[in-house]
Amino acid sequence: MxxxxxxxxxxxxxxxxxxxxxxxxxxxxxxxxxxxxxxxxxxxxxxxxxxxxxxxxxxxxxxxxxxxxxxxxxxxxxxxxxxxxxxxxxxxxxxxxxxxxxxxxxxxxxxxxxxxxxxxxxxxxxxxxxxxxxxxxxxxxxxxxxxxxxxxxxxxxxxxxxxxxxxxxxxxxxxxxxxxxxxxxxxxxxxxxxxxxxxxxxxxxxxxxxxxxxxxxxxxxxxxxxxxxxxxxxxxxxxxxxxxxxxxxxxxxxPAACIFEYVYFARPDSVIDGQSVYQARRNLGRILAQEAPVGADLVLGVPDSGVPSAMGYATESGIPYADGIVKNRYVGRTFIQPTQAMRQLGIRLKLNPLPSVIRGKRLVVIDDSIVRGNTSKQLVQMLRDAGAAEVHLRIVSPEVLWPCFYGIDTDTRDQLIAATMTLEQMNEWIGSDSLAFVSLDGLRASVPDVSHPGFCEACFSGDYPVNIPEAMAKKSNLDARCSDGRSAETPL
Missing domain, CATH: 3.60.20.10 (Aminohydrolase, N-terminal nucleophile (Ntn) domain)
Known part of the structure; x- marks a missing residue:
């Protein structure tokens, strides 16, 4: 999303x-x-x-x-x-x-x-x-x-x-x-x-x-x-x-296949390295329900990637799943800028809550990740405006702590909210009643086939499988590091 x-x-x-x-x-x-x-x-x-x-x-x-x-x-x-x-x-x-x-x-x-x-x-x-x-x-x-x-x-x-x-x-x-x-x-x-x-x-x-x-x-x-x-x-x-x-x-x-494919990037009907993306997302929701339970009336998934995980959370927790957020599927990337007034609507350009479903309810809201936190903050406020009694945010990836240098667009480290705030500070800033992320072990367990060759988890762990040149690392505000101990500079 x-x-x-x-x-x-x-x-x-x-x-x-x-x-x-x-x-x-x-x-x-x-x-x-x-x-x-x-x-x-x-x-x-x-x-x-x-x-x-x-x-x-x-x-x-x-x-x-x-x-x-x-x-x-x-x-x-x-x-x-x-x-x-x-x-x-x-x-x-x-x-x-x-x-x-x-x-x-x-x-x-x-x-x-x-x-x-x-x-x-x-x-x-x-x-x-x-x-x-x-x-x-x-x-x-x-x-x-x-x-x-x-x-x-x-x-x-x-x-x-x-x-x-x-x-x-x-x-x-x-x-x-x-x-x-x-x-x-x-x-x-x-x-x-x-x-x-x-x-x-x-x-x-x-x-x-x-x-x-x-x-x-x-x-x-x-x-x-x-x-x-x-x-x-x-x-x-x-x-x-x-x-x-x-x-x-x-x-x-x-082997270091990007583990975030299973969280968000890939389509749910795809199979990556022999593993069903949809099933991995269902597993993530189930594992998150075990790791971060909460009393609530409904489980909602943020479309689209959060929906399979929300179903898994609902099944494991026994809390009913509901379609409480509608996605406008015809608002994608565009070269037509909205007016400033429309830009202030933020997340509502893509998502809209169903007040008749969520009014007065305690919600568990399942989303795929938090990077800077602005979208999560807007999402929580949108649900409260629609009448939610409580909003408990559950994230089916660990905290994003490190930039990616391998083909994913991330900010410098000081702009990643989880790298600059504690969990309690993030929860307070976002405005949720509670906030929890799946553990890295839980994410790994969502892809259960032991024959899988291995993952790149650098955005969560900072363990980069390929050398990061010193200049690139400094630009992103992190020390150059490499999992195999080689120097940061890559020879030609």
Whole structure:
């Protein structure tokens, strides 16, 4: 739920940066399939959308600012003719301006051959890489780390005349989080950082008609592809006329899949690393009811991500669940600013309470997270204005104490409310009758399969699985740290 969705405003939620989608399917309308795939993944990015298509000889790209349905229509899709495609939906991190140049896929030339790259995540050694490439004569059109990655691949490929060598070499020198789909005129590639921080899965179309790669399984579902497996950390997978081939691009490191996918980012009908997102959210509510019980009349979930957890809380606690908050599903990210008077309405632009349901009731309200606390404060006041007798706020993630550097938009540490206030101070400032967060152990237990490879929990624990350069750490007001004890600076 992002309630500060207007230009110039800081969102009061952790925001996923991007969605990626790729298709290799000769004889199919790959541009249209990619468009539908991006629509299924629209929750991961609403700033811009783009699709690039290869026809065996060259690559064509169409991209622009806006939602997928605003960028593409029948005419623009019909102009993208080919059999391999990559698509991207973007949400920019703080400080990254919305622009056509920053929209993806990024195009890079390798002699006379074009490649198109779509990236989800954030590289932490972008500045060093960019400086080196600029020094070698490479020109850039945007300020994104994704373009740095595309240019790095293109440069090495130009030297070795082998695209997989270019991808492998780039994976050896970049650090951070990346789940990438890349199209050459006749092949689709997918690769993932060695910690597997951001998700990426593979699907197959019926009757061996082709292959699909998606940030989430809901992208596979919408085009009728069957889930095959996830792209492994550090792996390069290629799809072309010879079928699917896979190789290890760089050695896999300590598995660190983003645990916040299960809390908020992913769609509830997706499966991430073999785990049902919906079931994890139900489990979170159940565990939170055990850890933080309270006497109340109704359990409410803040739409959408808080609803499955609210159902789990209600089932475990025996307190009835009710739909007491209605979400306006047609108010998403927009480039039309409301008036100042409308902006003061804040959360009411997205959510509205049902007084007939909540008036006079003691409420347990389940939400996914608290970042700065402004949205929670507005939510509690809105429910009191609608007649709630008590509002007990329960959060199905631990306190967000540390910024994320791997593809999620967070403030500096001094702007994270849990890093600057005690639980009692947060409860008083927000205005709730009580406030509780699920424990980190409880969050881990919500994904019960012991075969899960492992999580990145840095936003809760400060234990960063990938080196954070000193300059980046200072900018975010924290000491550089790394779980394996290496120095903060990443060598080129």
């Amino acid at each position: 992002s309630t500060s969705a207007f230009p110039g405003e800081r969102p009061d939620r952790l925001e996923e940066e991007c969605a990626v989608f790729g298709v290799f399917a000769p004889g199919e309308d790959v541009a249209r399939m990619t468009c539908f795939g991006l629509q299924a993944l629209q929750h991961r990015g609403q700033e811009s959308a783009g699709i690039a298509v290869g026809d065996g000889d060259t690559i064509m790209v169409a991209k622009d600012l806006g939602l997928v349905t605003q960028v593409f229509d029948e005419a623009s899709l019909a102009a993208l003719d080919g059999y391999v495609a990559v698509g991207h939906a973007r949400y920019s991190t703080s400080g990254a301006a919305a622009s056509w140049e920053a929209a993806q896929p990024h195009i890079s030339a390798i002699d006379e051959v074009l490649i198109a790259l779509a990236h989800n995540g954030t590289l932490v050694n972008t500045n060093e890489m960019r400086a080196r490439l600029v020094g070698e004569g490479v020109q850039f059109r945007s300020g994104t780390d994704s373009e740095v990655l595309a240019k790095a691949i293109g440069q090495v490929t130009q030297e070795t005349h082998h695209l997989r060598n270019g991808i492998r070499r780039a994976m050896e020198v970049v650090t951070g989080a990346y789940a990438v789909v890349l199209a050459s005129p006749d092949s689709l590639y997918a690769f993932r950082d060695p910690n597997g921080i951001r998700p990426l899965c593979i699907g197959q179309l019926p009757d061996d008609r082709g292959w699909v790669v998606s940030s989430e399984t809901c992208g596979l579902d919408i085009v009728g592809a069957s889930y095959v497996r996830d792209v492994a950390p550090g792996e390069i997978v290629r799809f072309n006329a010879a079928g699917m081939t896979a190789e290890q691009g760089v050695p896999a490191l300590k």
